[in-house]
Amino acid sequence: MVLSFGSAATPADSTHVLIVDLYVNHQRMGETFVLQDESGRFYVDESALLHWEISRPWPEPQQFSGVSYYGVHEFAGATAQLISRTMELRIFMPASLMPLRRMSMQNVDVDAQVEGYGAFMDYDLNWLNQGSISETSSYGLFRPVLFGPFGNISANVAYRDLSSSADARRLSVLELTYTRDDPERMRSLRVGDVYTTAPEMGRSLRIGGVQLATNFATRPTLITYPLPDFYGETAVPSALDIYINGRLSRSEDVQPGSFVLDNVPVMNGAGQMQVVATDALGRQQVFTQDFYLSTELLMQGLSDYSFTLGALRENFGLGNFRYGKLAGSATWRHGLSDNLTVEGHGEFTEDLAMIGSAMQYGIKAGGTVSTGLGFSDSDAGTGVRLQLGFRRLTGSMHYNIGVSGSTEDFSLVGSQQSQPKLQVVSSIGKNFYENGSLQLSVVHQGFYEKPERTIWSVDYSKRIFGSLSMSSYISYLDAQERDLSAGFRFFVSFGNNKSASANISTSRNGTGANAMIQRSMPMTSGYGYHLGIGKSDNSFVEAGGVAQNEYGVYSVDVRSNEYSGTAWQVGTRGSIAYMAGMTRASRQVEDAFAVVSVGSLEGVRVYSENIEIGRTNESGKVFVPGLRPYLSNRLRIEVDDIPLNARIGETSVDTAPFYKSGVVVNFDVQVTTNVVFRAVLPDGTPLPEGAVAIIYHTGEKFPVGMDGKLFLQGIDRSSEIEIRWSGSVCDIDVPYPSGSAVIAKLGDIVCEPRKD
Structure with missing residues (x-):
């Protein structure tokens, strides 16, 4: 126009x-x-x-x-x-x-859930008979946890009964810790037995005390190291295919204009990214960008810290709650830029203090340079430690060299040995693809109080054909006592969790060989086994079986050799948990679990990530162990197991529990009473088609069909029902049906017209 x-x-x-x-x-x-x-x-x-x-x-x-x-x-x-x-x-x-359009390639976080109070205990029990000893010894590990909105209190308790020992029975509390996670700030508060973060210039410590530390595990979808950004532009709506080193990674749609792909997930090391933009007419543009990724770096602006104060743990595993000197540790790392990460660390006890700094720098040509400098002051004197390293990884090669040195008086908290005077660690590896992969490495250590030593090693592995692969090594130790060792290993997979392997090795201690055939246990209920034979200083034969059901894992192992006779071991591991009125024996919970409720329906199958976990009990509940904390876990019910007279809401739910806790997942399934009948007026005339019946207590509406036929869902013994049409209203009294029919047929029912 x-x-x-x-x-x-x-x-x-x-x-x-x-x-x-x-x-x-x-x-x-x-x-x-x-x-x-x-x-x-x-x-x-x-x-x-x-x-x-x-x-x-x-x-x-x-x-x-x-x-x-x-x-x-x-x-x-x-x-x-x-x-x-x-x-x-x-x-x-x-x-x-x-416009410039930004598209983030990272996964979306899910909110973790806290659902009331509960408890569980993972256990691992074993009974062992050594053959040459007539008595049977037993040992076990117990990990009880109490959780709720306050956080969780967890312990590691070891028990052993060594019948041949003077100190036959012992119960040891290895750890007792209160933990409160804060996913929003990615940090955790721990009180009790804690580990300090292992810094670039120090070592991890066991301390009884208080710790506040970054916990990236509370945001598992967060990628902490810098990822490449990709810039491009397209004049028309296009589909983007993103290739990493020639393999399709993902696809996105983009509107006209410039675009930025933020934080594209790529493999560690050097590589190439290609983005193919295809418009509606099939025309393509290809954008190419090289990248180098280092997981040693922190992305710009991100910090990683750990602050701990308490007393050093002593005699771990031998005594309960034994602590020594006052100790503290503080570590802080920060990404100043995507190429530069800095670190500061300090630790002390009553008679020793150490402070150090480190840096990791990603060079544009590809590779990461690391440096570190530390100072210590103790009764032995003042010491210095210096280290320097370089690492580069490509698709087919990797290089690594690290050099560190310490003065004789340099000390670390909790270390009983002096630090090496000089240590050099270097390696180079090459992937020849169909021709296998080769790695050469050298480790040299020089000490102040004992002779130096150097270890040279060569490793080679190759897939021979099909599922048959081979790996081999040669290692030479140059020290006071020299040693040359070598070995071969063959492995073949037969499918269906079945495989076989054979090994042969030799060193100054002798030559040994063994072979084994095994069937791995499936993730769901099932069994596995292994059969082996070998010879080193003496010949041996071994066999074992393992079975798993919804209540736990059970194993039996037997080993016989010519010197010590026959030994056997029987074991079981599992968990006992309580939440939402349900007590359950199951496979080990490990990190988190869920109690799934499907109304009051018994026998409904429940799946976790499409793996059948079990069926609901007489209360309509089922226990689901092994959930991943802070990640989305898809739980689903089998619709075919729901009766036809049930009203169903969602059939699948995503849930993200806290670490060492449980959640309650309620599926909205309601068994309803359903009826069908012919609604008529007092003179026997059927109500007109299109009239609407309303159940008062639910507000639900149901249309009247031909010849007055009416279907009602969800009535009870006191349901009040009215029917409306063309300005007319009538009330109907529907008798509550007897029997268990999915849909009860009630014949003709009179609807009494309402009087004004």
Whole structure:
């Protein structure tokens, strides 16, 4: 449609108002108004530019009937073409004028859930008979946990009964810790037995005390190291295929304009990323970018810290709650940029203090340089430690060299040995793909109080054919007592969790060989076994079996050799848990669990990540162990197990429990009483088709069908029901059916007209 105006038109002496079917960069925008001047140039109003998100600055507008219009020809690189036959106006805007669009490649976090109070205890029990000793010894490990909105209290307790020992029975509390996680701030508060973070310049410590530390595990989808960003532009809507080292990683859709792919997940080391943009006509643009990724770095602005104060743990595993000197440790790492991460560390006891700093720098050419400097002051004197390293990883090769040295008086908290005077660790590896992979490494250590030593080693592995693979090594120890050792290992998989392996090795201590065939235990209920034979200083034969059901794992192992006779071991491991009124024996919980409730229905199958866990009990509940904390766990019920007279809400739920805790997942499944009957008036006339029945207590509405047929779902013994049609209302008394029919047939029921 064309509307012509005379002197009122400002863009030209004669301007046409057109109603066109507008396309911008091949994307249909729908019907809209545009202006066309006598020169054939087109003008669009301000609202259109805002809708298209055209980047500013814009040219000077022209006024028409009080509205600002902008000439398409005044935007650099823009074109407009009118197809008169279809009145389609096709406008092309270059990508430089379109907005910059950012698309994050990281996974979306899920909110962790806290659901009431509960407890569980993982256990591992074993009974062992050595053959040459007539008595049977037993030992076990117990890990009780109490959890709730307050956090969790956990312990590790070891028990052993060594019948042949004077100190036959012993119960040892290895750890007792209160933990409160804060996923929002990615940190944890721990009180009790804790581990300190192992810094670049020190070692991890066992301390009884208080610790506040970063805990990236509370945000497992967060990638802490810097990932590459990819910049590109496209003038039309396109599909992006993202390839990492030639393999399709993921696909995205992008609108016209410049785009940035933030934090693209790639493999560690050097590589190449290609983005193929394909428009609706099949035309392709290919963008290529090289990258180098180092997991040693922190992304810019991210910090990792740990602050601990308490007393050093002593005689771990031998005594309960034995602590020594006052000790403290503090470590802080920060990503100053995507290429530079700095670290500071300090630790002390009553008679020793140590402070150090370190740096990791990612060079653009590919590789990571690390440096560190530390000072200690103790009764032995003041010491210094210096270290320097370089690492580079590509798709087919890797290089690594690290050099560190300490003065004789340099000391670390909790260390009973002096630090090496000089230590050099270097390795180089090459992947020959179908021809296997080769690695060479050298480790040299020089000491102040004992002779130096050097270890040279060569490792080679190759897939021979099919599922048969081979690995081998040669190692030479150059020390006071020299040793040359070598070995071969063959491995083949037969499928269905079955495999076989054979090993042969030799050193100054002798030559040994063994072979084994085994079946791995499946993730669900099932069994596995292994059979082996070998010879080193004496010949041996061994066999074992393991079985798993929903209550636990059970194992038996037997080994016989010519010197010590026959030994056997029997073991079981599992868990006992309580939450939401349910006590359950199950496989080990490990990190988290769920109690799933499906109304009061018994026998409904429940799946975790599409793996069947079990069926609901007589209370409609089932226990689901082994959930992943702070990650989405998909729980699903089997719809085929739900009776036809049940109303179902969601059939699958995503849940993310806290670490060492449980959640309650309720599926909205309600068994209803359903009836079908013929609704009639007192004179026997069926109610008209289209009338609506309303159940008062639920508000649900049901339509009346042909010949007065009416289906009602969810009635109870006191349901009040009315039927409305064409201004008329009647009340009906539906008798509650007896029996267990899914849909009870009630025959004819009279609906009494309501009197005004």
